[in-house]
Amino acid sequence: MMVDADLLIHSAAQVVTCASDVPKRGAAMQDVGLITDGAVVVKDGRILAIGPTESIRERYSAVQMMNASGQVVCPGFVDPHTHVVYAGDRIGEFEQRIRGATYMEIMAAGGGIVSTMRATRASSVDDLVEATLPRLEQMLRLGTTTAEIKTGYGLDLDSELKMLEAIAALDQAQPIDLVPTFMPAHAVPPEFNGRSDAYIDWVVNEMIPAAADWYRNSHFFVDGRPLFCDVFCEKNAFDLAQSRRVLEAGIAYGLPAKIHADEFTSLGGVGLAVELGATSVDHLDATMVEDAAMLAESGVVGIVLPAVNFNLGSHEFADARGLIDAGAALALSTDINPGSAPCPSQPLVMAIASRYQRLLPAETLNAVTINAAFGIGLADRVGSLTPGKQADLLLLNCTDYRQLAYQFGGNLLATVVKNGRII
Ligand code: NIG
Ligand code: FE
Numbered sequence: 075m076m077v078d079a080d081l082l083i084h085s086a087a088q089v090v091t092c093a094s095d096v097p098k099r100g101a102a103m104q105d106v107g108l109i110t111d112g113a114v115v116v117k118d119g120r121i122l123a124i125g126p127t128e129s130i131r132e133r134y135s136a137v138q139m140m141n142a143s144g145q146v147v148c149p150g151f152v153d154p155h156t157h158v159v160y161a162g163d164r165i166g167e168f169e170q171r172i173r174g175a176t177y178m179e180i181m182a183a184g185g186g187i188v189s190t191m192r193a194t195r196a197s198s199v200d201d202l203v204e205a206t207l208p209r210l211e212q213m214l215r216l217g218t219t220t221a222e223i224k225t226g227y228g229l230d231l232d233s234e235l236k237m238l239e240a241i242a243a244l245d246q247a248q249p250i251d252l253v254p255t256f257m258p259a260h261a262v263p264p265e266f267n268g269r270s271d272a273y274i275d276w277v278v279n280e281m282i283p284a285a286a287d288w289y290r291n292s293h294f295f296v297d298g299r300p301l302f303c304d305v306f307c308e309k310n311a312f313d314l315a316q317s318r319r320v321l322e323a324g325i326a327y328g329l330p331a332k333i334h335a336d337e338f339t340s341l342g343g344v345g346l347a348v349e350l351g352a353t354s355v356d357h358l359d360a361t362m363v364e365d366a367a368m369l370a371e372s373g374v375v376g377i378v379l380p381a382v383n384f385n386l387g388s389h390e391f392a393d394a395r396g397l398i399d400a401g402a403a404l405a406l407s408t409d410i411n412p413g414s415a416p417c418p419s420q421p422l423v424m425a426i427a428s429r430y431q432r433l434l435p436a437e438t439l440n441a442v443t444i445n446a447a448f449g450i451g452l453a454d455r456v457g458s459l460t461p462g463k464q465a466d467l468l469l470l471n472c473t474d475y476r477q478l479a480y481q482f483g484g485n486l487l488a489t490v491v492k493n494g495r496i497i
Contacts, residue, residue: 076133076135077115077123077134077135078117078136078137079115079116079117079122079134079137080116080118080136080137080138080494081116081117081136081137081138081139081140081465081491081494081496082114082115082116082130082131082134082135082136082138082139082140083114083115083116083142083147083467083469083491084127084130084139084140084141085111085127085142085143086111086113086114086127086142086143086147086469087142087143087144087472087474088108088109088112088146088147088473089108089109089112089113089124089459090108090109090146090147090148090149090439090459090475091106091124091149091458091459091460092106092107092148092149092439092440092443092444092457092458092459093444093458093459094440094458096448097373097403097444097448097453098440098444098445099398099401099402099403100398100399100401102440103398103404103434103436103437103441103445104434104436104437105436105440106148106436106439106475107458107459108475109124109126110126111126111127111128112124112126112127113126113127113130113131114147114459114465115130115134115136116136116465116491116494117494118494119465119493120461120462120464120465121459121460121461121462121463121464121465122134123461124459140469140496142469144471144473145469145470145471145472145473145488146469146472146473146474146475146477147459147467147468147469147470148439148443148459148467148468148470148475148478149443149444149457149458149466149467149468150217150218150219150220150443150456150466150467150468150490150491150492151216151218151219151220151420151421151442151443151446151468152218152219152220152221152442152446152447152449152450152452152456152457153218153221153222153408153410153420153442153446154221154222154354154375154405154407154449154450155224155332155354155356155379155407155408155409155449156221156222156223156224156407156408156409156410157223157224157226157227157409157411157412158206158209158213158221158223158410158411158418159205159206159223159225159227159237159241159244160190160193160194160202160205160206160412161190161194161196161197161202161205161227162189162190162192162193162194162412163412163416164185164186164189164190164412164413164416167180167185167186167189167413170185171386171387176386177386177413177414178309178310178338181261182310184264186261186413187226187227187261187413188229188261188263188264190227190411190412191227191228191229191263193227194227194228194233194237195228195229195230195233197236198236199239199240199243202236202240203243203244203247206240206244207247209418210244210248210250211248212418213250213410213418213419213420214248214490214497215485215487216418216420216487217468217487217490218250218418219249219251219456219466219468219490219492220250220252220253220447220450220452220456220457220466221250221251221252221253222252222254222255222450223241223252223253223254224255224256224304225237225238225241225255225256225258225260226257226258226259226261226306227260229258229260229261229263230263230265231276231280231284234258234285235284235285238254238256238285238288238289238292238301241254242254242292242293242294245294246293249497250492251299251452251456251464251466253294253299253302253450253451253452254289254292254294254299254301254302255301255302255304256281256282256285256301256302256303256324256329257303257305257306258281259273259274259277259304259305259312259317259320260304260305260306260311261306262311262312270312270316271316274312274316274319274320277320277323278319278320278323282303282320282323282324283327285301285303285329286301286327286329289301289328289329299452300329300330300353300451301329302324302329302330302331302332302450302451303320303321303323303324303325303327303329303330303331304334304356305317305320305321305333305334306337307333307334307335307341307343307346308334308337308338308339309338309341311334313341314346317333317341317343317346318346318350321333321346321350321352322350325350330352330353331347331350331351331353332352332353332354332356333346333352333354333355333356334356334357335347335355335356335357335358335361336357336358336359336361336365337357337359337360337382338359338360340360340361340362340365342365344358344361344366344368344369345365345368347369347372347374348368348369348371348372351373351374353374353449353451354374354375354376354377354405354450355369355374355377356376356377356378356379356407356409357377357378357379357382357392358376358377358378358392358393358394358397359378359390361392361393361397363396366393366396366397366400366402367400369402370397370400370401370402371401373403374403375403375405375445375448375449376402376403376404377404377405377406377446377449378391378392378394378397378405378406378407378427378431379392379406379407379409379415379423380406380423380426380430380431381409381410381415381417381419381422381423382409382414382415383426383430384415384430385414385415385416385417386414391426391430391431392431393431394427394431394432394433395431395432395433398433398437403445404437404445405442405445405448406420406423406424406427406438406441406442406446407420407449408420408422408423420442421478421479421481421482421485421486422482423438423442424438424442424478424479425479425480425481425482426482427441427479428480433479435475435476435478435480436475436476438478438479439478439479443458444457445457464493464494465491465492465493465494466491466492466493467490467491468487468490469487469488469489469490470486470487470488471486471487471488472486
C-alpha cells in the first residue's frame, strides 16, 4: 500500500539527518546521519519519513515530487544566540577598532551596547521591525530557519518590552521561527552609572515580572515556545552575584536561564549556569579547564560564537575542540549584533570554527542544527530531519555536506523548505 504525502524530495546525493534524542557529545558530533541517494517525505508540514530513495519511493507517493539529484538535503540551521533586533549601526566603532581601539575600551567609554541602546530607545516597534526584517531575510537566504533573539538594547522597562513586541511581530511577519530572550541585564544604562546594583534591583523586582506577564499573554506561550532570561556576566557589565540574582529571578518567574559567560574574563558564569540548570552558557572564550570539565558533566549546552573573535580581529578563539573532546554538548551561533558580530551567516561561522577551532565539518553541522536546537529548548520540533519534526530543510548546491564548512564567502543554498512549504 502506497502512503500519500504532500512533498517527496528524492535522489539527493546525500541526506544528512543530524538526528539525536539528546544533545550530541564527543564522537557523536562526527555522525551527521548520512544517507546516500536519499529521500525525505513531508506531510502536513512535518517530516513523515526519511531513507534511501529506492525504498522510500516503493512506499510513498506525493502530490509534489522534487528531484534533488546533485544536491545535499540537510536540516534548516538553528541560530541559538542573536541580538538581531536593533536600531542604527556601529560602523564608526568598526573604524575605531581598525585604528586600534578595543571593544572593551569603546564600551568603557560609553559606546558599544549603550550606543545601540540610544538608537533603539528612539525607535518604535514598527521601526525595529522594519530595520530587522531585511536581516532575517538574509539569514533565511543563508539557511537559518529558527533563531533566538535577545532584548537588551532597551535597558529600561518600556524599551525592553518594546523589543519583545518587535520580536513577536517579526515572528509573525516572516518565515524564520523565533524564540525570545529577555536580557535587560545586557549593560548598565547611563542613568544607573556607578549604581549597577540598583539597576539589578529594578530588573529583578519590576522588569522580569513584567516580561513574564507579557510572555503569558503572547503567542509564544500559546505555541509552547519559551521566553529565556539572559545576563552579560562580565567585567564592566554584571558580576557573578548580580548575574545570579537575575537568573534566579527569571527562573522564579518561569523563564529558563541562559548566560553570556567568559567572553573576555572568567567570572564563574559556567559554574552558575551548571548550578542553576541553565539551558545554555554562551561565549566561553576565557573558560578555564576546570569549568570546561564541569560543563561537560552537565546538561547545559555550550554555545560558542567565533564570528565575534573574527570580527574583533582576534587571534584567539574559544577552545571548542577542547570542549567537544571533554564531552560538552557544543553549539555554534552567529551572535549577529551591530557591535561584536554583524554576521547573518551560520555557514560562515562553520567555516571559521573549522579553521580556527579545528572542528570537523560534521561537528560544525551538528553544532548549527541539533545541538543548537537543544540550546534553545526546541529540539523536540526542529534541528534534525526526524519523523514528526517540522519539515524545515535545505537543499544545497553541492554533493558533499562538508562543502558547507570547506567553502566560505559564497552561498550554497538552493531551496529552503519551511514547515513543508518551498520558499
Ligand atoms: O554577545 N556580549 C554581549 N553582547 C553581545 C554584543 C552586543 C553588542 O556589542 O552590541 C555579544 O557579543
Ligand atoms: Fe550575545
